[in-house]
Amino acid sequence: MPQYDAIILGAGAAGLMCAAIAGQRGRRVLLLDHASDVGKKILISGGGRCNFTNIHTAPDRYLSANPHFAKSALRRYTAQDFLDLVERHHxxxxxKTLGQLFCDGSARQIVDMLLDECARGQVEIRTGRSIGEVTHADGRFRVGKDEAPALVIATGGTSIPKMGATGFAYDFARRFGLKVVEPRPALVPLTLPPDQALFRELSGVSTNVVARAGKAAFPEAALFTHRGLSGPAILQVSSYWRHGEPIHIDFLPARTPGWLVETKRTRPRTTLRKALADTLPDRLAETLAEQLGLIAELANLADRKLDDAERRLAAWPFLPNGSEGFAKAEVTIGGISTADLSSQTMEARKVPGLYAIGEAVDVTGWLGGYNFQWAWASGWAAAQAL
Incomplete structure (x- = not known):
């Protein structure tokens, strides 16, 4: 019967990283994936150029039931560490904006780099076959005919099921007595109800805003779609949004208080729509002016009404009726509870030899390379303990 030091389930970002590092540490590693190819999510990320990390990575840019859990792994394997690896492979x-690092060429380069690193560690990779039954007895895990004293869950979350994503990690974890924090879509477009259909009619219009959900605020672009709201700012706040709660959009974040009254004094004959169109796309400016009911020239509008319009434009409420779900979500919030894992090694406290890494774990980063950095860091941390 084949013998290994570790079997890793899932050949995505975290699994490839963990396998490569463990193999180079002299461990005999078997990496398994039901997909026909490794790194499928890597290949489609960043528009095919892979936003492989973010230079501003910090623990406060991750969501988890335990906000401290990610600190150890992120400190020990940093964005600079991964960038050094990228540069070693030329x-x-x-x-790009906000510290996001992308390949000049293709995301395939990152996958090939990780495969090269696995080859250096003599990792055995098998793809395109069902993982099958997993059993655990006498301190050893058996997957089909293969066995090892260590098993790593790196099968990701349930986002983008068309790429083969499933809830395998959660079902498997529960089988071994590990708790699972409710998985839900994250970094996902939000949908609007029929009573806000007017905004859906702006499909294709994009503008820079500050989007807020609770205490979280993100200054990036928002995009109106035929179903609701998308764009980087919306994807970011979607991770913090809960059903039944509003989000608020500041359509003019660069404007200082009192700008509308000042515009009235300098351009009394202009309208609110024209004043808004100085900054916003015409169709959006027109819609907002109509929604505010201010069609007259500014000279004919009371300062009080203009101040009220400013306040509404700075915190325009939308009450989404849902999101576009796991099919359009870039990642999954929730997952295997960090309460059951060691933050140093990613090992399950109750099941020695069982590890969980990457998106399968209840650690979710912001948009912009943060989730890849968690994959690299958690994979590296587990590999040190294998």
Whole structure:
């Protein structure tokens, strides 16, 4: 019967990283995935260029029932560590906005790099076959005919099921007595109800805003869609939004208080729609002016009404009726409870030899490379303990 030091289930970002590092530490590693190819999510990320990390990575940019859990792994394997690996493989990269690092070429370069690292560690990779039954007895895990004293769950969350994502990690964890924090879609477009259909008619219009959900606020672009709201700012707040709660949009974050009254004094004959169109797309400016019911020239509007319009434009409420779900979610919030895992090693406290890493765990990053950095860091942390 084949013998390994560790069997890793899932050949995504976290699984590939963990396998490569453990293999290079002299461990005999078997990496299994039901998909036909490794790293499928890596390949589609960042528009095919892979937003592989973020230079502003910090624990406060991750959501978890235990906000302290990610600190250890993120401190020990940093964005610079992964960037050093990228540069050792001579992969050209560039920084976009907000610290996001992308390949100049193709996301395939990141997958090939990880496969090269696995080859250096003599990792055995098997793809395109069902994982099958997993049993545990006498301190050893058996997967089919293969067995090892260590098993790593790296099968991800339930986002993007068309890529083969399933709830395997959660079912498996529960089988071994680990708690699971309710999984829900994150970094996902939000949908609007029929009474806000007017905004859905702005489909395709995008503008820079500050979007807020609770105490979280993100200054990026929002996009109106035929179903509701999307764009980076909306995807970010979707991770903090809960059903039944509103989100608020500041359509003019660069404007200082009193700007409308000042515009009235300098351009009394202009209308609110024209004043808004100085900054916003025409269709959006028109819709907002109509919704505010202020069609007259500014000279004919009381300062009080203009101040009220400013306040509404700075915190425009939307009450989403849902999201576009796991099918459109970039990641999953929730997952295997960090209360049952060691933050140093990712090992299950109650089941020695069982580890969980990456998106399968209840740690979810912001948009912009943070979730890949968690995959690299958690995979590296587990590999140190295998």
């Amino acid at each position: 992969i050209a990269w560039h920084e």
